[in-house]
Amino acid sequence: FGVWAPGEEVAKLTFYGLYALQHRGQESAGIAVSDGDRILVYKDMGLVAQVFTENDLAVLTGKIAIGHTRYSTTGSSNWANAQPTLRSTDNGTLALAHNGNLTNTGDLAERLFKSSGDAQNHLHATTDTEIMTALISLEKSGSVEANALSILPTLQGAFSLIFMDENTLYAARDRHGIRPLVIGKLETGWVVASESAALDIVGASFIREVEPGEFIAIDEDGLRSHHWTTPEPRGCIFEYVYLARPDSVIDGASVYATRLRMGEHLAEKIRKQFRDGEIDVVMPIPDSSRPAAMELALKL
Secondary structure, eight states, X not given: OEEEOTTSOHHHHHHHHHHHTGGGOOSEEEXXXXXXXXXXXXXXXXXXXXXXOHHHHHHOOSSEEEEEEEOOSSSOSSGGGOXXXXXXXXXXXXXXXXXXXXXXXXXXXXXXHHHOTTGGGGOOSSSHHHHHHHHHHHOOSSSHHHHHHHHGGGOOBOOEEEEEOSSOEEEEEOTTXXXXXXXXXXXXXXXXXXXXXXXHHTTOEEEEEOOTTEXXXXXXTEEEEEESSOOOOOOOHHIIIIXXXXXXXXXXXXXXXXXXXXXXXXXXXXXXXXXXXXXOOOOOSSGGGHHHHHHHHHHO
8 A cells, every 4th residue: 555645644544555455464564654855664563453553653754655464475474574675775765565476586586696796685584575675776777766667677477566765656567467556546645555445445536557567656746657568467366256355346347246256157157067956055264255155056
């Protein structure tokens, strides 16, 4: 979750946004905030409501914030691997939050070690996100934005990114758009989030999805965007089956309605294969699979 909204309580907005996205990760949570001069990060192990108190949020003042809830895939579940990551660069500070999995982490690590002899000693975590952050921070293209645009084409796999420097909020999505990312509008600013449900909780209006292969930047001049690569949309069925909230919309489709249609189509297939006899339907755990199972039972 990321927000650019001068004059607003951006940390509190991010807290609510992360609360709406808690289902995507329950191991750790973190928020980074910029006041235009410096970036502060607060993160810890646990659920969003456990990590942050009112006092914590009151200290995190600024005009830009990004947040993250983690479900560990690459790297173990510990404090060092919690996000957002933080790095200094030659032209400002970089804070980054990542949803997805890179498939060429080994190649990226080799590139990192070749470009900086002591880079291995300065890796603060054991995730693909940390390697990505280090590569962007050490790139010599110029600004944080230029560095990121130089590194993005080297990344393979799934990545939806929200990151920032002291004055600008950025977002980028891999060429396939495997993990969701949406843009919302506040009266006084902008929001970028993994799911549309996180826009609802902060009162942001849904504008559109970040397109596969798109890079966006939000600052005092507004929102600008371009494609850093040629889009090759693929998507991920797991978002509809398990990961996403039922009240979210992905690629124009209601997650809940999609789950119902899955049950209907499965029922049609089963009736063709098993014409005689009684068919039992098991109501599964997690809850995300139950609408499809219930619709399957009704159609049978």
